[in-house]
Amino acid sequence: MGEILENSKISSRQAVFLMVTMIFATVILSVPAITVKHARQDAWISVGLATVAGLLIARLVTTLGLRFPERTLFEYPAEILGRWPGKLVGFFYIIWFLHINAGVIREYGEFLVTAFRPAPPLIVFNLMAVAIAAYTVRNGLEVFTRANEIFFPLTMGLIVITSIFASGETDIQRLLPVADVDAVSIFKGAMVPLAWFGEIVTIALVIPYLNRPRESHRAAVTSVLISGVVFMLVVANAIGIFGPDLIEAMVFPGLNKYRIVNLANFLGRFEALAMTAWVTAGFVKISIFYWATLLGVSQVLELKDYRSLVLPVGGVLMAMSMLDHPSALHLQHFEAQVFPFFALTFEAAIPLLLLITALVRGKGERLG
Amino acid sequence: MRKLIRPVRAKLLAAKKNTGGASEASAEKTKDNTDRDKTSSFLSEDLSSNLARIKEIFQNCSDIIYRQFLFAQREDIRLVLIYADGLADKLQVSEQIMRALSLEVPMAAPEADITKAGAYHLIKERGLCVHQIKETDRLEDVIEAVLSGDTVLLVEGHPFAFxxxxxxxxxxxxSESENEMVVRGPRESFVETLRTNTALLRRKTRSSDLKxxxxxxxxxxxxxxxVVYLKGIANDKLVEEVKSRLQGIELDSVLExxxxxEMIQDNTWSPFPQMNHTEKPDRLAARLLEGRVGIMVDGTPIVLTVPTVFIEFMHSAEDYYERFQIGTVVRIIRFLSMFLSLVMPSFYIAIITFHQEMLPTALLLSLAAQRxxxxxPAFVETLLMELTFEILREAGIRLPRQVGQAVSIVGALIVGEAAVRAGLVAPATVIVVAFTGISSFVYFYSASFAIRLLRxxxxxxxATLGLYGLISVLIIIVVHLCALRSFGTPYLSPVAPVSLGDMKDLVVRAPWWAMFTRPRLIGWKNLKRQEPDQKPVPPETRTGEKGGGGDTGKQ
Known part of the structure; x- marks a missing residue:
C-alpha cells in the first residue's frame, strides 16, 4: 500500500537531516525560556538528560517500526491490535499530528509577528506558511527531503555561526554554580525539551521510504544526538550571554541573542538572518507534519492518493492554528504545562504499548 | 497536460494493435487506403506520364527545374533531370550528370552496348559520376528527394529513378559563436545546415560510438x-526515451x-529551462561525453542536450579550458551573481521598508538623505526602474546594431542620470537595478529568463512582507527546483540529492586528472572517464618516488 501512496525513496542521511531540522525548528524558540525557568543555570544539564531520554525514544520507535519495515505508524497498529482498534490508534495519531502542527504554525506566526515592526496580522503569516507547505507536500516526501538537503546546511550553519559571533558576549560565570538547583527541577526542565526530541517518532512514518530501512536505528539516534548536542550548546550559550534571570523573562531567547551581535561595527542585528534560518526550518517542520497528516488520513481511510486531501487538510490546519490558542501567552502556557504530557503520550507511551503488544502477540518480523 | 495526453495516445495505439472486432475493421480500412496509395504512386515505364504526374504535384512551384536530354545522343532514350533550383549544385549537375551521360558515355562505351533495355544499367554502373546515388520506384521518394535538394534522374522505359x-x-x-563567447577555446559554432553540424561534431569525436x-x-x-549520443556512455533507456518522446511529436512545422x-520537456509550467542548448561543437561533444543525448534540428544552429541540471547554466566552456583555479573562482562569481540577480532588488526593498536596523547608522543616514x-516608496521606485531596464534590454537586443549605441546612450543618460537629477529615483536604486541587470548577464542566457521572471x-x-516574503519565494523556488526533473534526472543534482563525487564539477572545477568519473546520475552506465592517478609528476619527484614513495596519486 505504501508504494501506491508515495513512491519516494530517501537515504538515511536525508532522513537525519529531515529529523534534525524538524526537531530544531521550534525547540530553539521558546523551549530555552521554559527550561531555564525550572533548572536555572543548569538548563543545559536538563537538555542533556532530555537528549538521553530522547535516544531511548528513538530506539523504541525504530525497534517498533522495524518489526514492520514496509508499514508506517498508521498501518501497523491495525496489525498489532486488530483492524478497528488499530484504525482508532491511527486516527488519534492524525489528530495529534494536526494539533502539534497547528501549534507549530501558530508559533511560527507569533514569532514572525514579534520579529516584525510594523507587523501584518498573524493570519497572513499562518496563511503563507500553510500555502507554501501545501505546495511542498503536494510534491511528495522526496521533494521536500531534497529541498531540506539544501536548507539544512544553511540553517544549521547560520545558527552555529551566529552563536559563535554572539559568544563574544558570554560570561562563563553565569553558568556557575553547576547543579545548584535540586534534581526535581532539573528533571522538570528536561520534560519540555524531551517532548521535542520525542518528535523523532515521526521517523516511524519514514522508515518504509528509506533506501535501507535497517539503518533507521542509526538515523534516529544520530538525529536526536545532533539536535541534543547543538541545542545544549545553544542553551549554554544563551545562559552565558543573558544569565538565567533575563532568559526567563524573554519570549524568544534564541532570537534576542542575535540582537547583540555586532561584527566589525558594520554587520549588526543579526536577528533578521536568524529569522530567515528559522523560517526555512519552520517551514520544513510544518511540511513534515502536514505530510504526516495526509499520509495518516489516506492510510487509515485506505485512499489511493493523498493529493486531493492537501487543500482540505490545509484548511483545517489554518483554522486550528488560529483557534487552538486564544493568544500567544496561552500557547506558551500550553507548551510549558500541557504539551509535554500530550506529546509524550504519543511519542513514548503508545509506541511502548504497541511494542509490548506486538512482542506478546508475536506480530511482525525481528529485523532490529 | 502532455503527461495526460501521452498515455491516452499510447492506449489508443495499443487498442488498435490488440483488440479484435470493431476497431480491426477500421484498421483494415486504413491499411487498404495506404495500399491503394502505394499502387498509384509507383513510377511507370512511360517517361512522359511520370513527368506529367510530377509536374502536376509541383504545380506553380516555379523553383523546380525539369531538364530533358538524350542519353548518349540517342533519340529513343530520353532522360529527365528534376531538381529544385538553388538547392542542388548546378555545376555538378551539368558536369557530372548531363555531360557524363550525353557526351562521355558514347566515347567510353561501344555503340552496341547502348540499347534502350540496357540503358538503365549502363547509366548506373558507368554513366553517373556522382558520389552518392539511391534508386527508387516510388513517386513520393522522388518528390521528397527533389524537395530535400537532391537531383532526380528519370530514364525512358524504366520504372525507376536515380x-x-x-x-x-x-x-x-x-563562423564564430556569438552567444557563447570564450577567450580561450574553439571559436567555431554550428550553422543552419544539419549535415555541416554533424560533420563539426564528428570532427570533435572521432569515435564509431558516436551515433x-x-x-x-x-x-x-x-x-x-x-538524435546524437555516444553508444556505451549514454544510458540506453535515456536514448530510447528521447527517441520515443520525439516520435510522439505531431506538429506541422519544426522551424527551430x-x-x-516545448513538445518534449518534462514540466511545461516551470519557468526554468529543462533542456540545455548550445551552438558550440566542443560543448556538445563534452556533454555527450558526460552521457547526455543531443538533439540536432536542421535549420538552426541551436542543439538541445538532455538531461539538464540547473548548475549547467552556471558553467561555461571556458571553465574547462582555463586553469582550474580560474574556473573555480569564476564559477563562484557566477553563482553569486545568479543569486544577486534574483534577490538584490527584493533585498533592497525589504531592508529599506522593514529592516532598517540591519544597516549601519552611517549608511542608513546616507540612504535616507538620498531618498x-x-x-x-522604494517598491514603486524599484519596480519602475526594473521595468525600464527590461525595456532597454529588449530594445538593445531587437534594434539593428547601428541603433544599439543610441539606445545605450539614451538608457544611460536619460534613465540613469536625468532620473536621479530630477529626483524621481534615488541613486541607490539605480545602483541596485543596474547591478542586478549586469549580474543577470553573467550566467547562461536561457536560465536568466527564469530568474528575471521570478524577480x-x-x-x-x-514589499509587503519584508525579508520573510523574500525567504518565502526562495523556499518556493527551491522546492519547485527540487520537484523538477529533466528526463529522469533531478534538476538540482548533484546538490539535492547530494552526490559528493560530482562536487568536483559543481562550484569547484577540479583539474582534469581529478575528474576521472562522469557525473554519477547521468553517466552511471559508464562511470569511469579515465584512469585516476594521472596527476602530473615533475621529473625530480619522479626519480625520488622509487625510494620514498612520493605523494602521487594520493590526492
Missing amino acids: INGMRGWEARPV LEMMQLGRITKTDVA SGYVE EAVPF FPMIVLS
Whole structure:
C-alpha cells in the first residue's frame, strides 16, 4: 500500500537531516525560556538528560517500526491490535499530528509577528506558511527531503555561526554554580525539551521510504544526538550571554541573542538572518507534519492518493492554528504545562504499548 | 497536460494493435487506403506520364527545374533531370550528370552496348559520376528527394529513378559563436545546415560510438532531426526515451529546436529551462561525453542536450579550458551573481521598508538623505526602474546594431542620470537595478529568463512582507527546483540529492586528472572517464618516488 501512496525513496542521511531540522525548528524558540525557568543555570544539564531520554525514544520507535519495515505508524497498529482498534490508534495519531502542527504554525506566526515592526496580522503569516507547505507536500516526501538537503546546511550553519559571533558576549560565570538547583527541577526542565526530541517518532512514518530501512536505528539516534548536542550548546550559550534571570523573562531567547551581535561595527542585528534560518526550518517542520497528516488520513481511510486531501487538510490546519490558542501567552502556557504530557503520550507511551503488544502477540518480523 | 495526453495516445495505439472486432475493421480500412496509395504512386515505364504526374504535384512551384536530354545522343532514350533550383549544385549537375551521360558515355562505351533495355544499367554502373546515388520506384521518394535538394534522374522505359545526392545550397559559413563567447577555446559554432553540424561534431569525436539517428519531424516542413549520443556512455533507456518522446511529436512545422523543446520537456509550467542548448561543437561533444543525448534540428544552429541540471547554466566552456583555479573562482562569481540577480532588488526593498536596523547608522543616514526627495516608496521606485531596464534590454537586443549605441546612450543618460537629477529615483536604486541587470548577464542566457521572471513576484512579496516574503519565494523556488526533473534526472543534482563525487564539477572545477568519473546520475552506465592517478609528476619527484614513495596519486 505504501508504494501506491508515495513512491519516494530517501537515504538515511536525508532522513537525519529531515529529523534534525524538524526537531530544531521550534525547540530553539521558546523551549530555552521554559527550561531555564525550572533548572536555572543548569538548563543545559536538563537538555542533556532530555537528549538521553530522547535516544531511548528513538530506539523504541525504530525497534517498533522495524518489526514492520514496509508499514508506517498508521498501518501497523491495525496489525498489532486488530483492524478497528488499530484504525482508532491511527486516527488519534492524525489528530495529534494536526494539533502539534497547528501549534507549530501558530508559533511560527507569533514569532514572525514579534520579529516584525510594523507587523501584518498573524493570519497572513499562518496563511503563507500553510500555502507554501501545501505546495511542498503536494510534491511528495522526496521533494521536500531534497529541498531540506539544501536548507539544512544553511540553517544549521547560520545558527552555529551566529552563536559563535554572539559568544563574544558570554560570561562563563553565569553558568556557575553547576547543579545548584535540586534534581526535581532539573528533571522538570528536561520534560519540555524531551517532548521535542520525542518528535523523532515521526521517523516511524519514514522508515518504509528509506533506501535501507535497517539503518533507521542509526538515523534516529544520530538525529536526536545532533539536535541534543547543538541545542545544549545553544542553551549554554544563551545562559552565558543573558544569565538565567533575563532568559526567563524573554519570549524568544534564541532570537534576542542575535540582537547583540555586532561584527566589525558594520554587520549588526543579526536577528533578521536568524529569522530567515528559522523560517526555512519552520517551514520544513510544518511540511513534515502536514505530510504526516495526509499520509495518516489516506492510510487509515485506505485512499489511493493523498493529493486531493492537501487543500482540505490545509484548511483545517489554518483554522486550528488560529483557534487552538486564544493568544500567544496561552500557547506558551500550553507548551510549558500541557504539551509535554500530550506529546509524550504519543511519542513514548503508545509506541511502548504497541511494542509490548506486538512482542506478546508475536506480530511482525525481528529485523532490529 | 502532455503527461495526460501521452498515455491516452499510447492506449489508443495499443487498442488498435490488440483488440479484435470493431476497431480491426477500421484498421483494415486504413491499411487498404495506404495500399491503394502505394499502387498509384509507383513510377511507370512511360517517361512522359511520370513527368506529367510530377509536374502536376509541383504545380506553380516555379523553383523546380525539369531538364530533358538524350542519353548518349540517342533519340529513343530520353532522360529527365528534376531538381529544385538553388538547392542542388548546378555545376555538378551539368558536369557530372548531363555531360557524363550525353557526351562521355558514347566515347567510353561501344555503340552496341547502348540499347534502350540496357540503358538503365549502363547509366548506373558507368554513366553517373556522382558520389552518392539511391534508386527508387516510388513517386513520393522522388518528390521528397527533389524537395530535400537532391537531383532526380528519370530514364525512358524504366520504372525507376536515380536520386543523386548533389546538394549545394547557399549557406552561412561556419563562423564564430556569438552567444557563447570564450577567450580561450574553439571559436567555431554550428550553422543552419544539419549535415555541416554533424560533420563539426564528428570532427570533435572521432569515435564509431558516436551515433547519429535521423528522423523527420513536422508534417509540412519535414525537418530532419538527429538524435546524437555516444553508444556505451549514454544510458540506453535515456536514448530510447528521447527517441520515443520525439516520435510522439505531431506538429506541422519544426522551424527551430525550441519547437521540439516545448513538445518534449518534462514540466511545461516551470519557468526554468529543462533542456540545455548550445551552438558550440566542443560543448556538445563534452556533454555527450558526460552521457547526455543531443538533439540536432536542421535549420538552426541551436542543439538541445538532455538531461539538464540547473548548475549547467552556471558553467561555461571556458571553465574547462582555463586553469582550474580560474574556473573555480569564476564559477563562484557566477553563482553569486545568479543569486544577486534574483534577490538584490527584493533585498533592497525589504531592508529599506522593514529592516532598517540591519544597516549601519552611517549608511542608513546616507540612504535616507538620498531618498528624502524621492516621491515614491522604494517598491514603486524599484519596480519602475526594473521595468525600464527590461525595456532597454529588449530594445538593445531587437534594434539593428547601428541603433544599439543610441539606445545605450539614451538608457544611460536619460534613465540613469536625468532620473536621479530630477529626483524621481534615488541613486541607490539605480545602483541596485543596474547591478542586478549586469549580474543577470553573467550566467547562461536561457536560465536568466527564469530568474528575471521570478524577480518580480519576489519584489512584490518583499514589499509587503519584508525579508520573510523574500525567504518565502526562495523556499518556493527551491522546492519547485527540487520537484523538477529533466528526463529522469533531478534538476538540482548533484546538490539535492547530494552526490559528493560530482562536487568536483559543481562550484569547484577540479583539474582534469581529478575528474576521472562522469557525473554519477547521468553517466552511471559508464562511470569511469579515465584512469585516476594521472596527476602530473615533475621529473625530480619522479626519480625520488622509487625510494620514498612520493605523494602521487594520493590526492
